[in-house]
Amino acid sequence: MAYLDWLDRTLQAKLAEKPVGEPVALRFSLAATEDHGLLIPALARALSLASAWLGSRIERLYAMGSLHDGSVSVLAEPAGGQTAIVSSELARGAIAVRLLLIGNHGTLIWEDSPGADGLKVDFRIEGRSEDQWLREALERSLESGDSEEVRRG
C-alpha cells in the first residue's frame, strides 16, 4: 500500500473515534519528492486528504510559491468553515510528513520521516478524480495570484 493511502486509512480510523472533537483546522506539510514536476500533484493529493480528514470539501483555495524554488503552499477553505494550510516541498534528501490536526477539543499530530531508517517506502503520488479539480484550482490560483474556487465536473 502506498504510504499516503496507509496514512489516510490510519487517520480516518482514529478520527472516527472523535478524539479531538470536531476537526476545525489542519496544517499538513509534505516534503515527499525530489522532482519539481511532482510538487503540484503531491499538493493536490495532500489537499484531497486534508479535505477528507476535515470532513468537508474544499471550496476555495489560494496557492503561492514556486516550482523552481521547490516550495508551494496553499490556504484552503472547506465548505464547513474549517481552515487548512497545506504545503508541498522538495524532500532535499529527507522525506518528511508533518501534520497538525486541530479539533475543537484537542489536537492530533503526525510526524514521520519515511525512509529515514533505510527501508524502502512506497511514496507514490497517485491521482484521484477529486485531485484533478484541486489541481486545476491550484494552477489557476498560482497563475492569478489570488483565491480561486474549486470547480468540479
Next chain:
Amino acid sequence: MADRGQYGVLLVTGGASHQENYGPGFQADPRCRIIGVADEAQADGRRKLLNRSLAEEMKVPLLPDLDAALRRRDVQIVSVCTEHERQGRVAIRCAEAGKHLYIDKPVAGDLAEARKAASIVQQKRLRSQMFTTLNLPYAQRAMRIVRSGWLGEVRAIHCDLMFAKGHTGSAPLGKARKESYPPRRFLFPDAKREMFNIAVYSLALIRWLTGRREVRSVRAVTGNYFFNENVQRDFEDFGALAVRLDGGLTATIMCGRIGWMSHLSGGHNVVRLSGTRRNVAIDASQPRVEVASDRPPWQIPPRDPDDPMGFWRSTQQKAGIRPRPEWYVPELLPVRSDQSLFIDCVEQDREAECTIADGVAVLEVLMAAYKSAATGKVANLPLSA
C-alpha cells in the same frame, strides 16, 4: 541616565495586561528603577483599580496623571502596555515627551497612530522596542541556522503558534466566520482578537529571520472554532495567513488560542524553514524530557470570571496553575529578558531587533490580513494611509 546611575522606568498601565510581566522584567534589571505606574487621567474605574493593584504588588508609586508623570525628569524609559484601542495615542504622548519607548505587541490598534508614534521616535532619535519572542531559544536557534547557510537560501517559512489556554467547545461550528475591516476593538476581559494577538509574534520572527524583508501581499482567513466568548464579542479565536515577501519568499502562519488540553506544554510552536539545500523544523518544545507515570494527572484550571481565557500572569498565579508534568523542556540557550535587551539598546545607543518601526510594518500586515479575511481576496501592501 537617572539618579543613582539607573534608568527611570515609567510603567504605563498596570494589572491585567502584559505589564505584569514587563514591569517585573525591568525591576529585575539592576540598571533600572521603577518610577511608578501611570495612566491617562480618563482611564476607567476598572483600569484604575488594576493599575493600583500592580503598583502595590511591585511596591512602587501609583501616578494617576500620565502627563505629569511624563514631565518628570527622572523618567527616561516608558513601558507602554495599554489596551490596544488607546495604545497608539498613549505611545504618541510618551514619544512626544522624549521618552525611550518599550511597547506591547502589536504596537497599536490604529495604523495611522502607530505610524505617527514611530515617526516621532525617529525624529527625536529615541530608542524603541516592541515585545517579541525573538530572545527565546527557538527563535535564536532559527536565526543561527539561517545565518549558518546550512539551509542554502531560505525560500519559505512556516510558523504554527497556538496558545494552549481557555475552556473550549462552546463555539458553534459549521460556517465560515464573517470578518470585518478595519478592526476597531481588540480586547475585552473575556476575549481577545487572537490573530492580532498571536500572529504578531510569527510576523516579527519572519521579518527578523529574513533581514526585514517587506511583505508585499497577504491572504488570510479567520475562524471562531473554540470559544463562545469570542463569538459574542465578534473576535476571531483562530487565524491563518499566507504571505508573500520581497524576492519571492513565501510564509504561512497558523495561530490561535485553542484550549487548555490542546498541548502538553504551553502550546504548539513550530517553525519550519525551507531552503534551497535543506529543510528544517524547529519545535520550541524539543528537545524535551517526557515523563509517563502514575502521578495525578494535570487538571484544567477552573474558569476565573475575571479572566476566563487565562490571559494574565496574576490570575494564573491566583488559580495556582502549575506547568504540566508530562514534558520538561530544558533551556537550550541562555535567555535574557526582553526588557534587559532593550536596556542594552538604550545604554549602547543602538537599534533593537524589533523597533517600533518594525512593529508598524508588522501591524500593517495584520491589518492587511483582516482586510483579506473580510474581502476574501489577497490584500496588497503597502496599505493606503
